[in-house]
């Protein structure tokens with residue numbers, strides 16, 4: 001089992017729940033602890049909600065990867081929305097353009113092990129990985 | 134999906150038994166406030182034992198409902214937050230500093246009584 | 253007056269012992285688990301009442317209080333056994349005196365009898381509690397050595413109170429493990445208060461302090477409370493110099509002081525003599541009965 005495991009389109013609010021449930025199931029199958037399952041599901045929820053809120057639609061992709069540990073779960077959140085104006089600001093706790101808590105992106109970074117973000121006016125792609133230990 | 138709200142003397146008790154999606158959470162906020170209004174409840178225990186994920190949106194809705202209830206004269210205590218949920222909240226930087234907490238429903242009621250007596 | 257009451261008590265000692273044992277038995281508030289035989293309980297009860305009497309006779313001039321407390325700690329019985337036993341003794345003693353001098357309608361006299369009894373029940377009780385908590389601290393420090401290998405042990409000391417001694421350096425990975433153990437332990441032991449003892453942590457820098465604060469915040473979220481103990485002078489200096497904010501959590505220099513605070517937080521109290529007596533006992537009993 002390697003490569004892309006699942007692909008969840010995000011277009012409506014309930015897709016957020018669908019994406020995090022899919023993520024939790026995959027995390028369980030890969031053997032993550034229940035605490036890490038919660039971390040992964042929460043990170044997915046944040047990423048999916050940002051897509052829904054700021055880009056209207058996009059998708060979440062799940063991949064199994066190998067690297068610093070033999071097994072890792074990679075999650076890619078991709079949209080073709082307006083992009084993030086100021087990436088470094090968006091990574092600061094409490095920064096929000098929508099009256100949210102501004103905890104999403106900095107939180108995802110802490111919940112996961114690896115965090116990569118690319119954003120332009122053509123859209124946003126965020127890669128995160130949790131390694132199985 | 135609606136979350137049932139029970140009344141016990143001057144308190145309201147809620148045990149969340151469903152996955153909290155955005156709609157359910159918003160509906161709950163509305164239901165709880167009107168229930169406080171019509172019952173004149175002074176305290177609320179919100180039991181989260183069965184909730185296995187709280188993201189920043191749900192945390193905001195729940196935190197807001199505490200402040201709103203407070204404005205209406207009702208104190209809210211959260212109980213039963215699971216270790217995994219607690220840890221993810223900490224990672225998100227959400228500490229719910231102003232919300233009293235207790236281990237379970239029973240302790241929550243004790244805490245509520247203590248908080249209300251202090252006033 | 254004092255002497256008169258004491259004589260009544262000593263005269264009726266057989267009767268008092270009998271009633272006291274019955275009362276302890278019918279209360280059955282304290283549960284020691286199935287492993288302890290009825291025989292052992294009865295024997296300890298008898299020892300307890302003998303200790304009380306020998307202290308009344310000798311006016312507190314013996315060492316057996318200390319020995320008895322130590323024994324209870326070693327048996328792993330809760331503090332409630334001692335406080336409850338003293339409360340039962342108080343009740344039985346007052347009743348016996350009243351019966352002996354005949355019914356009284358005189359409030360003044362009744363109150364002075366209560367005060368007289370309290371005057372020697374309270375010091376015994378306080379000494380028992382003090383001995384219990386210092387003995388307990390010794391045992392914990394012994395356990396700590398034995399547990400040094402373990403990364404993040406959790407010791408449930410008594411009902412509602414759990415302690416986590418941290419030993420060695422704390423890095424991010426270990427901090428996560430510690431937090432997980434801590435939270436799961438809180439739930440498992442139904443701990444209202446957790447003492448985090450950092451005596452064994454060699455360096456407390458901003459990083460370590462941050463991890464500890466996060467753990468304490470997480471503990472609060474699940475509905476329990478943290479007390480940070482083992483703050484050595486140099487740690488206090490670092491904390492202040494680095495501007496680390498620990499205001500939200502009680503901190504204490506020693507495990508023993510922390511344990512006292514924990515007792516207060518759970519409703520049991522180590523009390524000074526004759527102060528709001530009835531309420532304190534209520535609190536202690538309530539906290540014991542909660543389980």
Ligand SMILES: Nc1ncnc2c1ncn2[C@@H]1O[C@H](COP(=O)(O)OP(=O)(O)O)[C@@H](O)[C@H]1O
Pocket residue numbers: 046050051054055079081082083084085090095096097098099100101102103104105106124189
């Ligand atoms: N996919 C996205 N597309 C465009 N902007 C985004 C996206 N994700 C996040 N942002 C921007 O980054 C900010 C911070 O996001 P986040 O940390 O999740 O906090 P919040 O969602 O509560 O505002 C958002 O307010 C928004 O301006």
Ligand SMILES: [Mg+2]
Pocket residue numbers: 046049050100103104105
């Ligand atoms: Mg967000």
